[in-house]
Amino acid sequence: MAEAPFTLAIGRGPMGDALRQAGALPDGTPVTLPEIEPIHRAFAPMAMQQRFDVAEMAIVTALQAIAFGKPIILLPITLAARFQHRCIIRLACRPELTPGTLAGRRIGVRAYTQTTGMWVRAILAEAAGLQAADSQWLTQDPAHVAEFADPPFVTHVAPGLKLPAMLRDGLIDAAILGNDLPEDADFAPVFPDPDAAARAWFDRTGVVPINHALVASRAFAEARPGTLAALLTALRAARPRRDPDLLPDSAATMAHSLAHVLAASEAQGLLPRRMTVEEIFAPARALGLH
Known part of the structure; x- marks a missing residue:
């Protein structure tokens, strides 16, 4: 019944x-x-x-x-x-930005707690030894769980700003996006050949x-x-x-x-x-x- x-x-x-x-x-x-x-x-x-x-x-x-x-x-x-390797992007005209050169850089993400951002930071830590506190994180939204407070290396910016526009305007050096990843020749992935890197990572770790x-x-x-x-x-x-x-x-x-x-x-x-x-x-x- x-x-x-x-x-x-x-x-x-x-x-x-x-x-x-x-x-x-x-x-x-x-x-x-x-x-x-x-x-x-x-x-x-x-x-x-x-x-x-x-x-x-x-x-x-x-x-x-x-x-x-x-x-x-x-x-x-x-x-x-x-697979998350393609979700961190740079301006295509800045090929010097690689996983190994992101220390001290400004990285934009919708929220520090966003799951895509967590995965990208984990991958950067493994691939380049980059810890979360090594970069400056610019975010637009707070956490979904109100009790969580962003760490001190996170700065909240006006929510009306769009990450691709911030990247174009030089307000950030790289951006993490998920389903809203732009299909635009102005942007390129920070990871060279991200699809191959992601598949190799998956084959090695078995982590979904x-x-x-x-x-x-x-x-x-x-x-x-x-x-x-x-x-x-x-x-x-x-x-x-x-x-x-x-x-x-x-x-x-x-x-x-x-x-x-x-x-x-x-x-x-x-x-x-x-x-x-x-x-x-x-x-x-x-x-x-x-």
């Missing part, structure tokens, strides 16, 4: 669109899917107020929310991931650069674990199959990559305390969600 409707904030893509088309889980449970574009506008309301029963959330935001005691739980499925996962409010999860199990089944059935597979969909297959996220987040000052993968997935596991 179908249960009462529940709200799910999820972005556009094969998994979310399959649910939009169906309007319900396979068992007939109705799903209300609010239109939120871009989906990152759902992150703060979910983290701070549990505005939805279930929501897509950037992995750094989810980890911060859990670390600061927000009543949400992480569910074992990846909704979005991508997870961007977004799924969270549920603790109250909803504890009241309706069966609905969450059915939701996970539906999302996994709609999951696109690609090579390489960048969408791990279980606690076991996400563990290695999440350990990397935790280590990088701790090194970059993104978390108020040390966390483990076991801690993160314990609430879902206790509800039988693996």
Whole structure:
């Protein structure tokens, strides 16, 4: 028998669109899917107020929310991931800007806590020994979790400024962008041949650069674990199959990559305390969600 409707904030893509088309889980449970574009506008309301029963959330935001005691739980499925090496760009006329020459430079990113920025900083640390505090970070947005305070090497700028325009005007030396990465001959990746570098990194580390996962409010999860199990089944059935597979969909297959996220987040000052993968997935596991 179908249960009462529940709200799910999820972005556009094969998994979310399959649910939009169906309007319900396979068992007939109705799903209300609010239109939120871009989906990152759902992150703060979910983290701070549990505005939805279930929501897509950037992995750094989810980890911060859990670390600061927000009543949400992480569910074992990846909704979005991508190789990140191409996401840091420079002006094409400045070929001297490479991963090894970014110390002391001004780097723009939407928010210091943005997951894409976390991944790029982790990659720069590995590739060039560049630590977060070695550069000047210019940001436009605060963290989605209000308790987090940016470190002292981060400067907030007017939110109306666009990162590509700031790069053109010389206000920053490099910029990190995600889905809004410009396709413009004025810009070039900081990493030479970023696609080859990303694939070599993935082959060497086995780490999936997870961007977004799924969270549920603790109250909803504890009241309706069966609905969450059915939701996970539906999302996994709609999951696109690609090579390489960048969408791990279980606690076991996400563990290695999440350990990397935790280590990088701790090194970059993104978390108020040390966390483990076991801690993160314990609430879902206790509800039988693996």
